[in-house]
Amino acid sequence: MGSSPTCGTTRQDARIQSCTALKQARTVHTSQVAPRTTAPPSLTIDDLSVLLPSWRMHLRARNLAAGTISSYMTVGTTLLDWLREQGMPTAVTAVHREHLEAFLASLSERVSAATVAKHYRSMQQLFRFLVDDGELTINPMERMRAPVVPVQPPDVFADEEVERLVATTKGQSFENRRDAALIRFLDDTGGRAAELIGLTLEDIDHNIAVAHVLGKGRRRRAVPYGPKTADALRRYLRARTQHPQAALPYLWLGKKGKLTESGLRQMLERRGKDAGVSNVYPHRFRHTFAHNWLLNGGQEQDLMRLAGWNSPQMVGRYGASAAQERALEAHRRMNLGNRL
Secondary structure: OOOOOOOOOOOOHHHHHHHHHHHHHHHOOOOOOOOOOOOOOOOOOOEHHHHHHHHHHHHHHOOOOHHHHHHHHHHHHHHHHHHHHOOOOOEHHHOOHHHHHHHHHHHOOOOOHHHHHHHHHHHHHHHHHHHHOOOOOOOOOOOOOOOOOOOOOOOOOOHHHHHHHHHOOOOOOHHHHHHHHHHHHHHHHOOOHHHHHOOEHHHEEOOOOEEEEEOHHHOEEEEEOOHHHHHHHHHHHHHHOOOOOOOOOEOOEOOOOEOOHHHHHHHHHHHHHHHOOOOOOHHHHHHHHHHHHHHOOOOHHHHHHHHOOOOHHHHHHHOHHHHHHHHHHHHHHHOHHHHO
8 A cells, every 4th residue: 555645755746736735725724614524514694695685675675776786786796705715704793804805806806996996885885784784893894995996087989989870870760760869869968878778758858858867876867958869859759659569658669678778788889880989888978978068168066967976076087088178278278378
């Protein structure tokens, strides 16, 4: 019978690898790796997997939007899965600041800084809930600082790019008239995709050219639109009367019924390909709307109300692309060099 390899043996690569694995296993805390012959321990009532469904119920009780709840739960589940993969504790009383910082650090290796910051904010909501609900006496995020997100000007459309997109919708077919109205509506209002798709026929006030959208936090606001958008919308609604699902209350229809966000994105990608315009997606119109509003001297408070923002930080973020152009124009107007 051969003896087991020892760590001092270097004759064969297999023995070297065995020794390396043995040393690594010895450095892992016993609570992190359970023997294969041992049954997994039963979950405690303070385990994150037990508390996440309770958090979902709490979020639903607050009447948050379904998309917001889904986003929060995705972050909570991602954190739980990562803790398990790393052999870290999942009982919330054993989750400490260093665990959460390690999670965010691992995220930063594969996603953008903005996405890491989004996870941080969602985790803040989770652990505040756990404290308020009495599951924790100390919030492990209390002394954590938010990840730094470099300010980058958002991507915006040039006017001629939007014109090329609209040009692809020429024709009297239902799809052409719908897509023309959609593109103009996105460009004219800067509305979110979910707000746009959620519109019903009753949400449009044609007399004053205003759409009443349901925004984040289930807050309703009035969104005005201009004459060209009104014309495109009128032509679409005329074509809509011939749609097999015209009796549905939703404003925007697809082939089989209500147009979905996925259908909207696919349409924009298709129109972008036809127009030779890259990176055509709904939120880019929102960036462009904020950019053009500020570039043309619009007030930030008015932009906040039209866009449905509660924080001026969002104005700064979305308006970053126009800041340099506004600064240059202000310098030209002041003409400081000629004062001497």
